[in-house]
Amino acid sequence: MATTAKKAEEVAHASMFDAVLARLDKAAELFGLAPEVAEILRHPKREVKVSLPIKMDDGSVKVFEGYRTVHSTHLGPSKGGIRYAMDVNDDEVRALAAWMTVKCAIANLPYGGGKGGIKCDPRKMSVGELERLTRAYTRAMSDVFGVNKDIPAPDMGTGKREMAWLLDEYNRVQGEDSPGVTTGKPITLGGSKGREAATGRGVMVASLAAMKKIGLNHKTATAAVQGFGNVGSHAARLLASKNITIKAISDHTAAYYNEKGIDIEAALKFVASNGNVLKGFTGGQEISNNELLTANVDLLVPAAIQGVITSANAGDIKAKLIVEGANGPTEADADQILNDKGIVVVPDVLANGGGVTVSYFEWVQNRMGHYWTEDEVNAKHDASMAQAFENCWFNSQQYKTSMRIGAYITALKKLDKAIRYKGNY
Ligand code: NAD
Secondary structure, three states: OOHHHHHHHHHHHHHHHHHHHHHHHHHHHHHOOOHHHHHHHOOOOEEEEEEEEEEOOOOOEEEEEEEEEEEEOOOOOEEEEEEEEOOOOHHHHHHHHHHHHHHHHHOOOOOEEEEEEEEOOHHHOOHHHHHHHHHHHHHHOOOOOEOOOEEEEEOOOOOHHHHHHHHHHHHHHHOOOOHHHOOOOOHHHOOOOOOOOHHHHHHHHHHHHHHHHHOOOOOOOEEEEEOOOHHHHHHHHHHHHOOOEEEEEEOOOOEEEOOOOOOHHHHHHHHHOOOOOOOOOOOOEEEOHHHHHOOOOOEEEEOOOOOOEOOOOHHHOOOOEEEOOOOOOEOHHHHHHHHHOOOEEEOHHHHOOHHHHHHHHHHHHHHHOOOOOHHHHHHHHHHHHHHHHHHHHHHHHHOOOOHHHHHHHHHHHHHHHHHHHHOOO
């Protein structure tokens, strides 16, 4: 890579962990967090980088970079996904791990935060290559992972297939069966019912709770959902099941708008029969993804990628409520614009916590060796999400701040206590 391009990439990534720290600092200042506690949270507990030589299908050997960062274990073993993507690097993993610390504390889970990743393009690798890579990564991280130490899960570019390989390899290394060492597994291997839809379900619960607070009747409300993958499609389906009219949906290939409401079941069927993409859907008129973000709706759910709401488009957003299904969809400099417009933003660290909440239920079921029905999982999830929402709302009101900073304060209150109780610094 040319030096200037490399430098630009480093600068861009340097800002990601800084962005997490900037929001933590703001919350810490309002809350009055002791400087020594803030200082501890500014540094990840452990960072591991490994080189993974893999024999490719053509006989060549390629060396991949693998990362795992444990940001905090103050509230329990670290928890967080594993991402396979070309832009994975130490700074991004560090930022995502810190986010997990905040997210788990808000969701009231007995977990710290961690995250991992491999710099690779999974779409350009064969299944065999991906399996060898996942197993090599697991062997290299086998002293980091552990049912009571650090518990991975899927993230972008990974899913239940990778978690099954990871579990199998970990069990081989340890010489015993430890289903709780990872979550997001296939149900046959100890996965939890309700896990797949959990993040979208949490978005639905958070949306309804926020609507109640700001006096929006969900039976007459309208919404736009960006992203039609795991989070976006389940969120759209579940919001529609509560009579919310979904006027716009999108993925990376296309966005569609229908004034009368998109038939979400029809969109789901279309995507399933169309190579998992929306392009070509006939249930609405095609618009751009930016038009979706600024559509005339009550609720906007960004559930695709980070950095889509910026200072350039925040001023044009017409929604009264934004519920962040994706991680980091709103850039820090857009926060103030949204605040000034009186738009309520339910932040990612709260809104998409449904996934890790049901991951926790999966881990609990694995430890008990006893499994719950989907209704039991959903009921526990909904109660947990509703409580997390109330706590963040309360803190935003008490500290006269945005819901985002209120959510960070919710996390800091718990982390502060845990760090002080444990002491030893
Ligand atoms: P996914 O890969 O299943 O789906 C992503 C969707 O976004 C796809 O429909 C894709 O086409 C769309 N997309 C990609 N680029 C886009 C663009 N430029 N414009 C519009 N749409 C675009 O991923 P996912 O699991 O649904 O994750 C989505 C977001 O939610 C990510 O930020 C992820 O970190 C976050 N998240 C996911 C979970 C989970 O349980 N899956 C939990 C917490 C947070």
